[in-house]
Amino acid sequence: MMSSSPARVFAALNAVRPPDQASPVVGRAVVIGGSVAGLLAARVLSDYAQSVVIIDRDDPQVTGERPGVPQGTQLHALLPGGLLQLEHLFPGFREQALARGAVGAPPAARRNYLDGRLKVVVPDDADSLAGTRPLLEGLIRQRVLRLPNVKTVTARATGLVFDGAVTTGVRCDAGGAPGVESGDLVVDAMGRSSRLSEWLAQAGWDRPVMRRMTVNLNYATALFQRRETDPDATIVLALHTPKMSSDVAGAAFFAVEDGRWMAMMAGYGDNRPGRTADDFVRRLRDQFPPEFGEVAGNEMLGDVRTYRHADSRRRDFHRLKRFPAGLVSVGDAVASFNPVYGQGMTAAALHAACLSTYLRSGPDLGVPARRFFALQKVVVDVAWSMSTSADLALPHVDGPYPRGYRLSSWVSGQIVAATVTHVPTARRFNEVVSMREHPRSLATPGVLLGALRANRRAR
Ligand SMILES: Cc1cc2nc3c(=O)[nH]c(=O)nc-3n(C[C@H](O)[C@H](O)[C@H](O)COP(=O)(O)OP(=O)(O)OC[C@H]3O[C@@H](n4cnc5c(N)ncnc54)[C@H](O)[C@@H]3O)c2cc1C
Structure with missing residues (x-):
């Protein structure tokens, strides 16, 4: 081998x-x-x-x-x-986790936004699970x-x-x-x-x-009460690329055990979004799709917890x-x-x-x-x-840049953009980012062509 x-x-x-x-x-x-x-x-x-x-x-x-x-x-x-x-x-891990209150997250229950645009669902993607780390x-x-x-x-x-x-x-x-x-x-x-x-x-x-590669990431997490009328998705992620020039790089909320939402927000460098409860709720409401505001409209349980990840x-x-x-x-x-x-x-x-x-x-x-x-x-x-x-695409990260970085970053930019509209590209991409397939499976002319065509159609 x-x-x-x-x-x-x-x-x-x-x-x-x-x-x-x-x-x-x-x-x-x-x-x-x-x-x-x-x-x-x-x-x-x-x-x-x-x-x-x-x-x-x-x-x-x-x-x-x-x-x-x-x-x-x-x-x-x-x-x-x-x-x-x-x-x-x-064997039986998923069922046991569900029995303890973890929440199932099949493809249809996951929503992904890139710069405010909702990505296509990959219907035959593998299942996931939402629950707290403990x-x-x-x-x-x-x-x-x-x-x-x-x-x-x-x-x-x-x-x-x-x-x-x-x-x-x-x-x-x-x-x-x-x-x-x-x-x-x-x-x-x-x-x-x-x-x-x-x-x-x-x-x-x-x-x-x-x-080491310096990333200077500031994380903030808060729990909210989850109600019957809340969004029916169980995992929702929203990523902002640097071109959005937002001080929040991304946010997510997951349905977790005991009828709660866990919401997270992150920023890089000097951006420390969500350090106070008010700030957390306001940014979720103002900078992300409406369902983030719905979640943040519920009662916050406990305080906002922050974490700094240097590198x-x-x-x-x-x-x-x-x-x-x-x-x-x-x-x-x-x-x-x-x-x-x-x-x-x-x-x-x-x-x-x-x-x-x-x-x-x-x-x-x-x-x-x-x-x-x-x-x-x-x-x-x-x-x-x-x-x-x-991370190398982030404005505050200054390398080290590997050889061929400009070309590879252009290619990956095209592929990521195509994941918004094109199911075959999104399927391959998801398999790679979830570590089921080697990244090399994305580096084929067929994948790049499919992505370029999808991006042209989307324009
Ligand atoms: C903010 C944040 C968010 C994350 N989000 C995710 C995520 O969404 N998904 C994901 O998969 N991963 C995530 N991770 C990463 C994840 O937490 C770790 O990869 C995972 O916990 C595996 O780490 P580990 O077991 O190697 O080490 P750790 O979880 O750090 O555990 C180390 C263990 O070693 C013990 N220990 C250390 N020193 C000694 C000693 N001298 N003697 C005895 N015991 C010792 C500690 O008590 C601890 O139990 C996140 C990490 C961070 C920081």
């Missing part, structure tokens, strides 16, 4: 299924971080390890908001690609902790233990009591502020190069020459992107598919997991190219 093109590797990762029978190639696996990426890695490891322990500083019994995941109060979209992956890992994470956690060979430890991880060139465990601190969780495979799922690079450097290993970043583990055996990293710890594209949880599911593919090949755990990082690079490249190519 490794000699295949990235598009083939990506297709194979999307097609990964759990094995019919558990086939342990690992004795004990230790996962640091019990959020979405760590839980999905633990789910995969439960098939390939005799036992799995998840370390998190937050108590796994605490449901709802928690300090370890400060972004948990903000709107979280589960892309259709992510929902498909979750359904494979946890609901989705809580259900994933419950399914993982029900597995007989998975257990949790509430502690803060403070470092790694090595035996020569092999990782053999994780140092932790449980309320002042130091200890070690030993394992044959350690998974870093500590999120974008992961300390793994520092730990590697302290132990004399190289630290991965970190690439997209990736750590290039695949380029390291010197790396210990028995260690991998997944999720935001490896790559975290501009959240407006909603890629994080779906990318984490694809990282879990990389882990599954790697372990299924019966790897030698005595050598570095290069094959895993090579697979993961394909997933990170996909998410990074989509997120950063869109």
Whole structure:
């Protein structure tokens, strides 16, 4: 598979299924971080390890908001690609989420605006689901902790233990009591502020190069009461391209559990829309299609919660020459992107598919997991190219611009414009942005011609 093109590797990762029978190639696996990426890695490891322990500083019994995941109060979209992956890992996931109050979002219930124009519906698109981040994470956690060979430890991880060139465990601190969780495979799922690079450097290993792209995104989220008479769509998104010269780059509202709407608004740079309740409601009403005003006309529940996202970043583990055996990293710890594209949880599911593919090949755990990082690079490249190519078009972002940027941005501009009126282009585009298809599937003469024709007809 490794000699295949990235598009083939990506297709194979999307097609990964759990094995019919558990086939342990690992004795004990230790996962640091019990959020979405760590839980999905633990789910995969439960098939390939005799036992799995998840370390998190937050108590796994605490449901709802928690300090370890400060972004948990903000709107979280589960892309259709992510929902498909979750359904494979946890059969019945969608039904269970609905039973807990998540709201179904089939194609006809999703509305998408680009610069105020309503996009065509792709009738045969995959389903999605709307619910708060704590609901989705809580259900994933419950399914993982029900597995007989998975257990949790509430502690803060403070470092790694090595035996020569092999990782053999994780140092932790449980309320002042130091200890070690030993394992044959350690998974870093500590999120974008992961300390793994520092730990590697302290132990004399190289630290991965970190690439950043400044985005300076300001998020604001608020909950509103949802009434019977409200819009019948369950996911509504509205994006403003820079040519709209609006200080709000985009807004969305999702139907979520307990009869509520979750509405979000974002701006870049010095634009911080929606910091107060009045400002939030006024901008939704004045700058977006009428249904946003209807939602904002309901009672606001609680306060507006804001979040500042400074940069997209990736750590290039695949380029390291010197790396210990028995260690991998997944999720935001490896790559975290501009959240407006909603890629994080779906990318984490694809990282879990990389882990599954790697372990299924019966790897030698005595050598570095290069094959895993090579697979993961394909997933990170996909998410990074989509997120950063869109961000490079923002007026306040100043690069680095890749070679051929002007041509590629013209092409993607044509394709995005055609998604407003042309179902075949919108279908392909949705498959790519929801991470079911490799972006290369958009870079064909047929797609571009279809888009150009559709744009000419629309004019
Ligand atoms: C504003 C915002 C909006 C977002 N919106 C979306 C969206 O719409 N859709 C989407 O798919 N994604 C979205 N994301 C991204 C998403 O939140 C993450 O990609 C997802 O949570 C997976 O992250 P993770 O599990 O790798 O890390 P995190 O969720 O950050 O979790 C890290 C975990 O590690 C634990 N931890 C850290 N250090 C230690 C330590 N030393 N010891 C023990 N435990 C430790 C923490 O307690 C935490 O549980 C958004 C992100 C932000 C910031």
